[in-house]
Amino acid sequence: GHLPNLARIMTEGKSYHLTSTIPSNTPVAWTSMTTGQNPGKHGIFGFLKYDYPTIKVVSSQDNKALCLWDYLGQQGKSSVIINLPFTWPPQQINGLMACFDWAIIDNESKLAEPASVNTYIKEQLLDRIASFHPELGNPDLERYHEIVKKQTQFTLDMAKQFEWELLFVVFMVTDSVIHLFPTRKQMVNDVYRLVDTAVGQLLDLIDMRKDRVFITSDHGTKIFDRAYPVPAFFREQRLLRLKTTPRSSAQLTLINLLRILERYPVKLPTSIKNLYKKITGRQSTRLSLRDIVDKQRSPIFLCDENSRIDVLLRLTDRSIANEDFKERMRKRIVDQLNLNETVIQHAWTSDEIYSGPHVGGAPDIVLEMAENMAADINSSSFYEKPRSYPSLKGGHVRNGILLVAGNSISPAVDRKTAHITDIAPTLLHALQLSIPLNLDGQVLQDLFEPDSTLGKPPKYIEIPTQRSETSDKDLTAYTRDEEEQMKARLQKLGYL
Template sequence: MTRTFRREEAASTGSNTSESSELDTLLIGIDAGCLPVFERLFDAGRIPTIERICSEGVAAPLESQIPPWTPSAWPSIYTGVNPGKHGVVGFVGYDGYDWHVTSNDDVREHPIWTLLNHHDRSSVVVNAPVTHPPDEFDGAMLPGFLGPEDPTCHPDGLLDDVREAIGEYRIYPKYTRDDDSLPDDEKIEEYQNLVRMRGEAFRYLVDRYEPDFGFVQFQKTDTVFHEFEGKEDYVDRVYEATDAQIESILESCDPNRVFLVSDHGMGPYEGYEFRINEFLRDEGYLETTTGGKGMPSWTPMRRRLREGEEVETWEPGRFARALSVAARFGVTASRIRTALERVGMADLATAHAPGGVTRTANEQVDFAASEAYVRARTELGVRINLEGRDPDGVVRQDAYEQLREDLIRRLQAVETPDGEPFFETVAPHEQYFHGDEIDQTVDIVTIPADFEHVISEQLVDGDYFGPAEPWNHKLDGVFVAMGDGIDESAPLERAHLFDVAPTVMAAMGVPYSDRMDGGIVPVVDPVESTTYPAYDDHDEERRPETNETVTDRLADLGYMN
């Protein structure tokens, strides 16, 4: 599907076409950036450029959305709408009970750069998540996270051009997360190298295309917490590298105004992991099987991606299928591991086992036969297998509301091993989502208390709770604005994720879309909204095939098992 706008005369929209080649507006994305992380780094003198932007401009917490994870939250930032409108909920999109890696073709709303294109404003976008394959617009797009290692860019041939100009350019690290052959110090050097690539590519493309709007996103500021459990020295080095690139971008591009935003915050977790599918099974809502593919498995998909194959989903290999058959007779991966542990070979066997074995050789969720289940922990909610919506829906339409109410009550009553409520909120999805794509979301939203706990989709026989990952996402990110037209003395307590897109457009003097869910943050002068051509999904064949390098890297991040 091609998403472009016919350009109209500037007079018909009331906008003024910029005749200057200077960068009018710069949007910097720092994944997981937040004031608590920044403030420690400020005190240590580690990120002077970010500190200057925050102190000279206006800074406030930026409330994220539900779910506050990269693949859903960044599309909300650059479209200004909730997931019920843009349609992206997690790292994978679902086709019935099967799945594909989320891509730009799952985003059902126009981003800032195509709206600006309607007003003869050009853009350069580097490393924005969920932008592969790219839209067509006046400018350049170098897609980021969730795209393949060698993504299709806009215009064609851009990636080769960038590599010729700056040298090596990659989206992902050279190593995988489970690679123990590389010392941690060298892994952090690779993170710093990737950060440098973002800055150099962005500066080159701004110089070449002379855009009005620029957006560059840094992802490793999030990943360093997940992979290295928040180790301060490693966090410091990644944020220092990011700060240095931002400094170089400001010096080289000299933007009139700067916005710095994040998709969510980051902080320590002191709570529990709750294996919610195990609970749903015991409550009688979920059925299991030993003959299917299980939950989305990144391990086998990533290996095929790295080998250059293009696949739409994971299908178990011959060995995994054989173990799937064996599991029906009680020979499961967990039992095999127990036996191997007795002779000291479990780790060796795990290291050399084909990907997907633990998926196919263990008990799994039977999606089609279940009434309710959790598809992925990052969706923060429960999906109901509804007749007429899901391919083999077993819950009748007239039973949906009652079943949902019953589930909500049971989940609200869940307590941690310490006797405290596990969930802060358990609510119908319409309290958080609205729009034509609401069926892509969960039916019941489940928010752990204070974001101190996590939920897991994994089945662990008879065991509901385990330790939480030590660092994970918090609800408050950061919003910073500085420069021409920014009221830097304006009192601002907080802003919302959905406010970013309309505020950026207002700062550039163009009307924002009346479909946006956010409003203009009162640090810029207000503008009127207008109606833009609706998103037109008319070419389903445009969805890219899943490239295995993508799924590899998602596993490296630890988002999916």
């Protein structure tokens, strides 16, 4: 077959349909996987953190829950964690933590703990290893090959240099190729083959008769052929109001004209581009709602992420509305959204899908779009009906995959369903470690042979699962320039 190593795992072990988070975006999904907890307990609800009026890109500093490697460290076990999204800045753990795809790359940046590994990364890997840095240009197949090759060799070297009970490595190339080249089927297939070859090399590190391998995605991917401009709905409901200044009107008119022209194979004259830049002060025709919406006159706030809506209702005295009034309005909006069955599969309030001490940072409303439909929250056009969106890149869906093989794994023909939060407690049990009582995920007990040691009931223990307030004091947040750099990456990939 085309992916012989993955096929081997599926044949020799067990596979699951994996249900991801709501929304199924990168920071929410990976953090939920490694903490075993829902976003209400770890505090990450998307790529951005909204502490109005401040909006910042999330980092490892925003994860308020303990992770797999923390529980291993508490029980005297070591981990090697490589390129797990949003673990930058890296924290000190019992073992190694290195992150380069979702990291700030410069001469001063710390990409690994212990710091001694930084020199290796910067001298041997940095020119080719990161796949999520648009400032380096779109990768071609040759660069993808180099990325996978370098990252695989780095993993092999670190696996020999450090002792470990858990080796956790993430290849982001399978995600970036879908976002950047969704219609180039051959390119996508070639990148998956590259990663399958890397899997084969990494399998040589372990003895499947004694060890176990877990292969998982954080979500699935899909090419969406239509998009629904959500702002049109809210403008019709008189919940979003546009700025009416001459400058904002000129910006909107010119941007809409250029966006129409961009749909056709017409090369825009430099004079038009220069005029656009002069009037708008922008290089891109991708317009954020914050540029055109009058926040003082609009009862709701649509965020830059495509699944998040915050209801910042205001009374006539311009103060924030009381909670009862806000709750009634939120329910009204959700009920109206759920009537649009052709474009919206479901709209949730935050308390329907999240629980825990950090729910206060959650969006008021979260959308899951219908089949083949993407949410266009950033639309400046305010169309009233769903429309084709020919330039839309590939996106995420909630259905992913989990493959497991090795010692004490019970092969099975039928494929069952697992939730992404089940992975952390299942890994802890596979390592014969105690599991915190209040994780949301459950051990996948049917994974293990009934008569094996792992077939026995898991051992639970009542221990804290939240980070202390001082545990992240040494982590460095993004500077202003770094914030803009990260937002540029997210925009290029279609997340913002």
